[in-house]
Amino acid sequence: MTETAIEIQIHESLSTLQAADWDACAAPECRDGGRANDPFTSHRFLAALEDSGSVGPGTGWQPQYVTAHAAGDMIAAAPLYAKGHSQGEYVFDHNWAHAYENAGGRYYPKLQLAVPFTPVSGRRFLTKPGHEDIGQAALLQGAIQIAQKNQLSSFHTTFCTSAEVKIGQTMGLLHRTGQQFHWLNDTYPDFAGFLASLSARKRKNIRKERARAQGFGGQIRTYSGDQIQPHHWDAIWAFYQDTGSRKWGTPYLTRAFFEIAHDQLRDDILLIMAEDDGSPVAGALNVIGRDTLYGRYWGCLQDHPCLHFEICYYQAIEWAINHGLLRVEAGAQGEHKLARGYLPVTTHSLHWMADQGFSDAVAQYLVAEREAVAEEIEILTSYGPFRTDKQEDHE
CATH class of the missing domain: 3.40.630.30 (Gcn5-related N-acetyltransferase (GNAT))
Known part of the structure; x- marks a missing residue:
């Protein structure tokens, strides 16, 4: 059986892409006329950021949208940006940048696969139904190749899904966790x-x-x-x-x-x-x-x-x-949300470093950080506001 040839393309503006093609990957569930699961990766939301000048020249967020094509059909897409700083991400890597530059490296620019200014979890490697495995792998490989070709320090995917983490880990990316507070219905x-x-x-x-x-x-x-x-x-x-x-x-x-x-x-x-x-x-x-x-x-x-x-x-x-x-996501941080019915949940990100020694150091740090995040979530959950028994308590 012949393997399907995949072509990777880079686009500096969403205006070069048809909204229907992008949304067929970003929100295929909208075919029934309903809302998108993740409105933030829709063509209209990302285009609003670009068309308004919120991203683009002078912002430190330079669009490098990546798409994967098979037999002329767009099967996958991702909102990729070349970043000149670490602002507007909500997964903080400033200490990594300082350490890398103190060692003589150049941390910026870096590649960031994310929805700008939006700490909301969801799919980041957007694929048409039926093309999940090949499309996600192609996008990951394409982003890493872009970083390597341009001699960039790193590639980061923030607020991705746990399923995407598994794919990234098989390709050697590092897994980072964080926490937010969500209300569940x-x-x-x-x-x-x-x-x-x-x-x-x-x-x-x-x-x-x-x-x-x-x-x-x-x-x-x-x-x-x-x-x-x-x-x-x-x-x-x-x-x-x-x-x-x-x-x-x-x-x-x-x-x-x-x-x-x-x-x-x-x-x-x-x-x-x-x-x-x-x-x-x-x-x-x-x-x-x-x-x-x-x-x-x-x-x-x-x-x-x-x-x-x-x-x-x-x-x-x-x-x-x-x-x-089913849920309300009230943004990043805020332990005060716990008393108001919002419980801690784990968030995920993936990271690739060009320098192997630096990557090894970050990997060691992330092991300890994941353990600390898991412990904090467990403790915070135990202090949740919900009743712990089925008996009515009196006010």
Whole structure:
């Protein structure tokens, strides 16, 4: 039997690729007319980043989209970028960069397979159904060859799936773990049903927080699809700038991204807004997947007690329950999420280093780090807010 010849292509812009070809790999489940499992790898989301100037020249994120073709048909694709820094990744390798450069090496540029500025797990080696094995292997080999050909220090794949980790490990890549906090829907009929699964003390605390937040003096409203109006994006931009300047120094997304989001992405967006006399004073931007609500950006112009918890966590849980979603992912970090029903889960990344000695040192470090992450997840889970017995506890 003759092996299928695979051709690897590099594209510096998504404009050279048909959206249908890309999404046939990124979101084949959308053929039934439903939502994408992972909206962040869709052609329209990645194109919005590029077309808005959030990635591209001057950003440190230079697109190098890689595709695999068999008999003229695109069977696999991946959002690959040449990186001039380690910002906007949420899997931190700054210490690796310092160590490599202190030893006389040049760490940047490097190759990064990721959704920029988005610490959300999902498939990174995007393949058409029926081409999973050959497509994923081709993308991995292609990315490594690009790094070698250009004498780059390393290649990284962040927030990938555990299945992709296994493929990467067979090809010699290093496995790194991290943790996030996700809320899982245990077939709750409503928010009260979720509260009933918690210990009495946690139930009482959440009710107090919700009462304080909802008593801020205004209204909390949700908007999605055509309900979202241009003035809502003005507010989200103001919130995003405020939070971004405090957290990162310079916000990653441009104003143009939100304008494109209104035209191209608003059916994938849920805004949860706190309004005072109709004017937004705080809010969160969420992205809607097929079975998951992804909390992305929060900000406020007025400080009110517990409003962050209400808008980012409790309203998101309530919306997910009401719309039959299986989970809420509320972004990176945050042990305070544990008391609010979000449990720790393992995240995964893959790493390839050109220098074997450096690779060996990183591999040794990752063994200890994986053990520490697993231990921390086990401990945190044991402190979870859920009842540990079937008997009703009294408040």
